[in-house]
Amino acid sequence: MEPIEIPKRSVPGQPAGVLTFFPKVHIFLAGGLLSALIAATSLPSTQTESHRHTLSVELPKLEASLPSAEISWPEFELDLITPSLRETELTVKSGDTLSTLFQRAGFTDKDMYGLVNSGREAKKLAKLFPGRKLIFSVNDEGKLQSLVHRIDALRSEIFTATEAGGYEYSMIEKKPDIKQAVRTGAIKSSLYKAGLDAGLDEDLIMSLAGIFGWDVDFALDIRKGDSFRILYEEKFLDGQRLGSGAILAAEFTNQGTTLQAVRYLDRNGEPQYYSPTGKAMRKAFLRAPLDFRRISSNFNPRRLHPITKTVRPHRGIDYAADRGTPVWAAGDGKIISSGYTEANGNYVVIQHGSDVQTKYLHLHTRAVKAGARIRQGQVIGTVGSTGYSTAPHLHYEFLLDGVHRDPRTILQKLPKVVSIESSELQRFYAQTQPLMAQLEQTTTLASNSTSSTKL
Ligand SMILES: [Zn+2]
Incomplete structure (x- = not known):
């Protein structure tokens, strides 16, 4: 990671994205925070x-803390x-x-x-x-x-x-035995909790969120009653479960709208997720620029101006998360601004193509410099509470042609998603339709069953 430069003076001409007005807290940052953390976790220990x-004698099981x-x-080939x-x-x-x-x-x-x-x-x-x-x-x-x-x-x-x-x-x-399994779940509070309740491990929950992460903001869009169903692989060796493998097909119902995805191995053997009709799940912009597990869903930013006591329009999305939570670039682009102002605190602005800009305010640290090219998902800084901010949160803005937009409602206006070439569609359907059928079949079956199908 590059060292982070924090200018001492304000950068003029930058938009103030936060409209609440509280005494500002300046936090001058040490860029070495992360490396200090990394160093702390690798302190030597002589325990063996x-x-x-x-x-x-049967081999001992690994401790739960590992x-x-x-x-x-499982038994090794002792012979x-x-x-x-x-x-x-x-x-x-x-x-x-x-x-x-x-x-x-x-x-x-x-x-x-x-x-x-x-x-x-x-x-x-x-x-x-x-x-x-x-x-x-x-x-x-x-x-x-x-x-x-x-x-x-x-x-x-x-x-x-x-x-x-x-x-x-x-x-x-050794080659593990692969079995297919199906799990379903309904959300009461969060996808994470519903996933655990349905018996999914953390990797599977993250994979599920990753597959739909361009369409659904798993922190803010989620409502009670949303549900999911996944068909995935489980690995076994000598009858013992080793863990989960890839998600083969998945369905997510969010606020009454059902999204479906299926895994497709292209001619190069590269796995990607597509809709059942062959449209890539991957899109130009992530819905939420940070890990949904780190976001507290009950964040209620105070919109009343403390002096005038009026509600000002709020042109961004606020994600409350712990200080230090990594912030991701929502899409590929170029850093056009990385600096500090009294109102924004540490902020980063990314230009995506010619018509979209995303802004990230109140960062604790910044990890990018103006002029740098950036990829979707790359860490640009960490959540903080710099500038006019009362608690650690990310203020995120999405602008299309200079106008603030709600990322949820403009998906269809954004760059076209990649689709399977028509010449490859037959191969695509041959591979993915059986998986979708398998996923659909479970609607009528009891939920949370492990099928005995061996691949
Ligand atoms: Zn805000």
Whole structure:
């Protein structure tokens, strides 16, 4: 990330987007906030879990606090390792080094270098990822016979000692069984909560929000009674559920309007989501320029002018969110202004094509400079409360031909969405219609069922 420059003086001629008038709070920002956070989360720790056991013992389950908590570790292909060996299994924790792990397993740095210098793949072991496992196998002479680096439930690397004193590398990759599952849900308060209630994991909820994120503002458009239905993949290994895979088809009903999307793999194998008639779900503008999970839905910005006690027109959308929440560019474009004024606080303006501008006010930090090209979804700064603002929130404005518009009502006026080429439509329908049929079928079935269809 670039260092953030905060000019000390106001930038003249910029529109004041906030009409409430409260004593202003100037917050001068340290651009290093994020890097400080990152540094804080990677403080070294010397904790390492160690289990000594024979091969017949079942592998211990991962602790719930680990990042990959949902993944349990099914039986590994134990027949590859000679059963007379003593085994030490370590789980990599944040702050571990390969050296400390080798020591913990009863080996020296010399042993470690012997392995690491044995080849290109072994060198990569120096880069450790918390949650992964290392299984050291020791022979009767106390020498390292093999090291298994278990990347996840499906992939393991094995380094086996050779007669010549080196190590031989092999990679074992298992294919999970894929099953299709259907879940439905109705929203009482938020999509996130409804998703969890319906048994979806966080990744699936985010994917669902991502698929419809160009059409629905999941913080502000959501009403009680909105509903969804998704057809998605679940991965299993030896009967154990590893986690969810891709969403294959989905339906979202928002304020009485039903949107549908289906996953299509194009000729290059690239997955994209389309409407059942072949129009891309991806559009020129995201409806909400920040993660809906971070937005508090009950934000009620005070519109009364504190002196005149009148309601002034409010030309933007306010999203209350914690200070520091990343703010995304709503669409591809060019930063035409990134600065500070008394009213706006830290603000960014993006020009999209020739006729659309988006504005982001009261930012805590800015991550972009004027003149920079920007992609949709790229972080331009963080939510704050600079300028005329009483609490951390993002004030977002959408202007078409210089006129403030409600992004919800002008979708059809925006650049045309990409559609499947007519020459590819037949392929598209052949692939996607069965998925839509599968999704639709569930209307008549009991909800929240896992179908037994194997792909
Ligand atoms: Zn506002």
